[in-house]
Amino acid sequence: MRCPLVARAFFIILATFATGCAKAPPSFRLNLEGRNPEEISLAQYEAIDLTLTKLFGTPDEPTIPAGVDLDLEWLQAAAGPIASDADGRQRGLFRQHCVACHGISGDGAGPSAAMLTPYPRDFRNGVFKWTSTVAGAKPTRDDLDRTLRRGVPGTAMPSFMRLPDEEIESLIEYVQYLSIRGETELHLIRLVVDEDEYLPLDIDWVMDDGLLPAAESWQRVEQDPGRYLIQPPPEPPADAASIELGHRLYASKDAQCLKCHGPDGRGDGEETEIYDDWNKPKKGVTPEQTKDLAFLYTLPIQKLLARDFREGIFRGGSSPIDLYRRVDVGIPGTPMPAAGPAGGTAGVLTPTDIWHVVHYIRSLANDQ
Numbered sequence: 001m002r003c004p005l006v007a008r009a010f011f012i013i014l015a016t017f018a019t020g021c022a023k024a025p026p027s028f029r030l031n032l033e034g035r036n037p038e039e040i041s042l043a044q045y046e047a048i049d050l051t052l053t054k055l056f057g058t059p060d061e062p063t064i065p066a067g068v069d070l071d072l073e074w075l076q077a078a079a080g081p082i083a084s085d086a087d088g089r090q091r092g093l094f095r096q097h098c099v100a101c102h103g104i105s106g107d108g109a110g111p112s113a114a115m116l117t118p119y120p121r122d123f124r125n126g127v128f129k130w131t132s133t134v135a136g137a138k139p140t141r142d143d144l145d146r147t148l149r150r151g152v153p154g155t156a157m158p159s160f161m162r163l164p165d166e167e168i169e170s171l172i173e174y175v176q177y178l179s180i181r182g183e184t185e186l187h188l189i190r191l192v193v194d195e196d197e198y199l200p201l202d203i204d205w206v207m208d209d210g211l212l213p214a215a216e217s218w219q220r221v222e223q224d225p226g227r228y229l230i231q232p233p234p235e236p237p238a239d240a241a242s243i244e245l246g247h248r249l250y251a252s253k254d255a256q257c258l259k260c261h262g263p264d265g266r267g268d269g270e271e272t273e274i275y276d277d278w279n280k281p282k283k284g285v286t287p288e289q290t291k292d293l294a295f296l297y298t299l300p301i302q303k304l305l306a307r308d309f310r311e312g313i314f315r316g317g318s319s320p321i322d323l324y325r326r327v328d329v330g331i332p333g334t335p336m337p338a339a340g341p342a343g344g345t346a347g348v349l350t351p352t353d354i355w356h357v358v359h360y361i362r363s364l365a366n367d368q
């Protein structure tokens, strides 16, 4: 049916009342973050929606576009309504365990999201924080597996340690699916709305320039770990000398750690205007501008706090290798920069120096 958006919304509300709230199958919500919906024509909206549905199906019936290496059976177990099949296998895992926070579309704006600090991850940007991979690379399956089993300490993201292995695999597959879909969607919106591309869209073009590069970025890290995994040198002993050296490096002007984490690692540095990349555009120059921007976003602006190391709670894991990764490549999606060498440039810390800084940080937590 073709009708204007407002009429359509009215129809949906009416239909919801008529059917007692339950029947309309859930659909993916278009990613309009930061955009005024009135600036998108109905024709553009429908072109994007139709193309995405053709390629990725719906939350109840996901499909995998040609050339994308995802497992349909795993996806089907994670998608759809909560149920168990004839063999007692659980279905609808994403709705059962994740939707309250991450939302049907993986937008990080589920019904509980607004109450949480930090907000749940929006998978559609393809940016993940707690990875073992170099800057700009996707997490490995093992990274997502670790996140799911361990949860993210100090945040609402719970541990799913008790789920059977095959359910974890299904959920990882589904996170990748939502993320590839989300990146394709952003590409489509740029094409159709920002570049005003002629409709109807050429689907091969969408595949080659948007979808396949997003899908390949996930495959690449698995196929070439030598290139994409962070490779630390052997860890020196965490003795008093290493901690002392780590303290000096931490406090050095080049390293900049003090700026955000403060002189004693209490998270009280002078830099306090810190935001996740997806919160930054919500901030105008004046409070009035910030208020004006608010209606373009689903969730209100939220500041990001630099970690207080004395608490000893580390979101990406507290083992030395976890912390090495954080300091080496920085935290993707946040202003915390990489300290280690990258792409032929030296970095502010050598790989061995990073270990000393890690020992210093861990000593602050152990001091408690």
Ligand code: HEC
Pocket: 094, 097, 098, 099, 100, 101, 102, 112, 116, 117, 118, 119, 120, 121, 127, 128, 129, 130, 131, 139, 144, 147, 148, 152, 155, 156, 157, 158, 160, 171, 172, 175, 315
């Ligand atoms: C109670 C709320 C809640 C539930 C339920 C929840 N999450 Fe999360 N999740 C979060 C929050 C909050 C974060 C952000 C943590 C951060 O920024 O460090 C997050 C982050 C993540 C990340 C990103 C990790 C990274 O490296 O950036 C993944 C992946 C994830 N969740 C997957 C899932 C999956 C899959 C499920 C269901 C099995 C799930 N979550 C259930 C709240 C939740």
Ligand code: HEC
Pocket: 129, 250, 255, 256, 257, 258, 259, 260, 261, 271, 274, 304, 305, 306, 307, 313, 314, 315, 316, 317, 323, 326, 327, 331, 334, 335, 336, 337, 339, 357, 361
């Ligand atoms: C521009 C500000 C900034 C600078 C500079 C900075 N950090 Fe951070 N750091 C942050 C923020 C913000 C977080 C929290 C990020 C999050 O949870 O999403 C953080 C988190 C951390 C964490 C915790 C990781 C975890 O798993 O919870 C460690 C460790 C850390 N920083 C070490 C350092 C070191 C060492 C330096 C200097 C080489 C440094 N940071 C420089 C802002 C900064």
